[in-house]
Amino acid sequence: MKLLTLNFLTCAIKTCKGSPASFPLHPRDSELEIIETDINLPFLKNILPRLTWDAVRTISTELGLPELPATAPTREDLVEPSSTSEDDAEEVPTQVAKDLHRLLLETCVKEGKLVCGCCEHEYQVKEGVANFLLPGHLV
Amino acid sequence: MLPTPSTSHVSFDRVYEPAEDSFLLLDTISSSTEVAFLKDRFSNATTHPPLVLEVGVGSGVVLAFVAGNADNIFGRHDVLTLGTDINRFACQAASQTVQTAIASSAQPSVFLDVVNGDLASSIRHQSVDVFIFNPPYVPAELPDFSRHDSYNALPAGKKATTFEQDSYLLELSYAGGEDGMVVTNRMLAQIPEILSPNGIAYVLLCAQNKPEDVKKNIRSWGPGWLAETVGSSGKKAGWEKLQIVRIWRQTSG
Numbered sequence: 001m002k003l004l005t006l007n008f009l010t011c012a013i014k015t016c017k018g019s020p021a022s023f024p025l026h027p028r029d030s031e032l033e034i035i036e037t038d039i040n041l042p043f044l045k046n047i048l049p050r051l052t053w054d055a056v057r058t059i060s061t062e063l064g065l066p067e068l069p070a071t072a073p074t075r076e077d078l079v080e081p082s083s084t085s086e087d088d089a090e091e092v093p094t095q096v097a098k099d100l101h102r103l104l105l106e107t108c109v110k111e112g113k114l115v116c117g118c119c120e121h122e123y124q125v126k127e128g129v130a131n132f133l134l135p136g137h138l139v
Numbered sequence: 140m141l142p143t144p145s146t147s148h149v150s151f152d153r154v155y156e157p158a159e160d161s162f163l164l165l166d167t168i169s170s171s172t173e174v175a176f177l178k179d180r181f182s183n184a185t186t187h188p189p190l191v192l193e194v195g196v197g198s199g200v201v202l203a204f205v206a207g208n209a210d211n212i213f214g215r216h217d218v219l220t221l222g223t224d225i226n227r228f229a230c231q232a233a234s235q236t237v238q239t240a241i242a243s244s245a246q247p248s249v250f251l252d253v254v255n256g257d258l259a260s261s262i263r264h265q266s267v268d269v270f271i272f273n274p275p276y277v278p279a280e281l282p283d284f285s286r287h288d289s290y291n292a293l294p295a296g297k298k299a300t301t302f303e304q305d306s307y308l309l310e311l312s313y314a315g316g317e318d319g320m321v322v323t324n325r326m327l328a329q330i331p332e333i334l335s336p337n338g339i340a341y342v343l344l345c346a347q348n349k350p351e352d353v354k355k356n357i358r359s360w361g362p363g364w365l366a367e368t369v370g371s372s373g374k375k376a377g378w379e380k381l382q383i384v385r386i387w388r389q390t391s392g
């Protein structure tokens with residue numbers, strides 16, 4: 001499961017939804033794997049405002065990955081200045097863009113747990129698939 | 140006609156096989172009126188990438204169709220796709236279907252994951268721009284969920300599922316309880332929470348679901364909520380066997 005997916009998930013328990021502590025879920029005991037995919041620069045530029053950067057930083061630190069800067073990169077930070085163009089296809093990604101792509105879309109939790117900071121519930125990740133089913137769902 | 144994703148790797152003994160309902164969703168989402176509607180809302184390439192969530196992905200054929208044809212449908216290819224299913228085998232199958240569709244697309248979009256869960260219960264509020272659901276809609280008794288945990292994985296030490304397990308998993312894909320609406324009603328209740336302010340939802344209904352009542356009910360959610368039939372199939376004497384309802388909020392201004 002990709003780290004970017006965590007930007008869109010919270011604890012599945014209803015009473016946790018109102019609590020800021022239910023986001024992001026905290027990876028624990030994770031086994032990571034890198035699954036390479038092609039970089040999509042227009043996507044990276046546009047996703048920036050949708051990222052909760054503090055959450056991305058927290059997750060990255062908790063996984064023992066290199067510390068991220070306090071503020072999110074800007075669109076300009078992602079494109080080699082010499083290549084800036086009207087046509088997206090002409091633009092060349094910077095190292096910042098490549099690192100962001102690696103972190104959000106290529107770094108995957110293969111096995112481990114996702115823990116809610118509000119109720120401490122642990123969701124299992126097995127073979128890359130996170131399980132959010134709760135006993136209470138199935139009645 | 141946009142290409143239909145390949146699902147040849149999927150085991151239809153325990154994952155719903157694409158059928159008339161699945162294809163009605165594909166046809167509706169890629170119809171000229173829906174494409175115009177979606178482009179109008181989402182094609183501005185400088186806005187954030189739209190997030191498409193499908194609940195109950197099954198084989199993944201619908202989500203893969205959107206992911207593989209994002210450029211045609213949205214007028215942009217930085218579209219995000221995310222899925223959920225209660226059936227873990229479907230989650231794995233659908234991931235592969237979506238990845239295969241993206242790999243063969245000239246303008247690759249961005250696939251997130253398929254998570255194993257109940258409806259959209261694990262999705263952050265107000266994050267979904269396009270929501271898609273082809274529910275278990277047949278009026279038939281709901282399966283007995285008490286064995287879900289054991290049926291949702293390969294039996295310990297075994298390489299194959301059992302016959303009872305497969306029957307249970309397939310029951311999950313069609314049995315919708317009273318009026319075939321029990322699961323759909325639970326999902327409809329989550330829609331206002333998960334949709335972004337600009338978000339829209341496509342939900343499939345069959346004639347036994349009493350679609351006119353369902354739409355009336357949605358319109359009473361509050362000011363601005365709209366629900367219209369935007370695709371149908373199996374017309375018989377004025378009855379549509381299946382239909383797709385689009386649910387959205389009139390944006391003020």
Ligand SMILES: C[S@@+](CC[C@H](N)C(=O)[O-])C[C@H]1O[C@@H](n2cnc3c(N)ncnc32)[C@H](O)[C@@H]1O
Pocket residue numbers: 155156157158160161164194195196197198199200201223224225226229256257258273274275276311312313322
């Ligand atoms: C009619 S099938 C549709 C499959 C696929 N989307 C298609 O159109 O071919 C319904 C799907 O919903 C899933 N499902 C049923 N109940 C669910 C629930 N409570 N939460 C998530 N998925 C569910 C089933 O496992 C099945 O894959």
Ligand SMILES: [Zn+2]
Pocket residue numbers: 011012013016022116117118119120121
């Ligand atoms: Zn919680």
